[in-house]
Amino acid sequence: MRIDVVSIFPEYLSALDISLIGRAREDGLLDVRVHDLREHTHDRHRTVDDTPYGGGAGMVMKPEPWAEALDAVADDSPVERPTLLVPTPSGTVFSQPLARELAGYEHLVFACGRYEGIDERVFQWAAERFDVRLVSLGDYVLNGGEVAVLAMVEAVGRLIPGVIGNPESLVEESHEGGLLEYPVYTKPSSWRGHEVPPVLLSGDHGKIAQWRRAQQVERTRLRRPDLLPEGPLA
Ligand code: ADE
DSSP states (O other), rough: OOEEEEESSSGGGGGGGGHHHHHHHHSOOOOEEEEEEGGGGTTTOOOEOOOOOTOOSOEEEEHHHHHHHHHHHHTTOOOSSSSSEEEEEEEEEHHHHHHHHHHSSEEEEEEEEEEEBBOOOOHHHHTTSSEEEEESSSSSSSSSSHHHHHHEEEEEETTTTTTTSSSHHHHHHTTTGGGGOOOEEEOSSTEEEEEEEEGGSSHHHHHHHHHHHHHHHHHHHHHHHGGGGGOOOO
């Protein structure tokens, strides 16, 4: 998979050099390219922002550098219409199903906004060349898209075949299957007065599976009732 990220803080994305994603890049599973938006400015101050029409606080990212940067990425794309992801608190909420969908695409492009956001016309124009998706990490405000891109690239990247050593570990985790993950324990079985639930030491795999399922349902009911479907669970 090819991933391009455009940002005014390319060094922010250096976390993509390490850990699982860094390894996937070394192994040739992921081709990640980070671009500095300011390379697409043509004034002495390398200006990327200006005051908002209509007034109001803060600055807005100018359309010209974005169009030039995104044109360069689209011209170099391995596909006809790459997916352009724009992290913004006013987007639709990013989720595991969306991560799974994106993991099936050949080319993702991330546009990191800063300040009060990017001139809205950039998204209208970009729709000619990209499938444009505005996505939010959640109902809170970050200073820019970079942290959101790190989260999304990790969520998508780990679903690409070969990136995670043991693909079975992907099946039983939170948000796969619509429920939160069951609690996990390791040795010692007794620790500072806290015991591992005896069923896990019983060797009865049927009972263990049943207990884990019940834990998943109970946790989800307590912490994330919004995830539970109405009516009895299958
Ligand atoms: N940029 C600023 N806040 C954000 C959020 N909550 N999600 C994604 N991108 C953002």
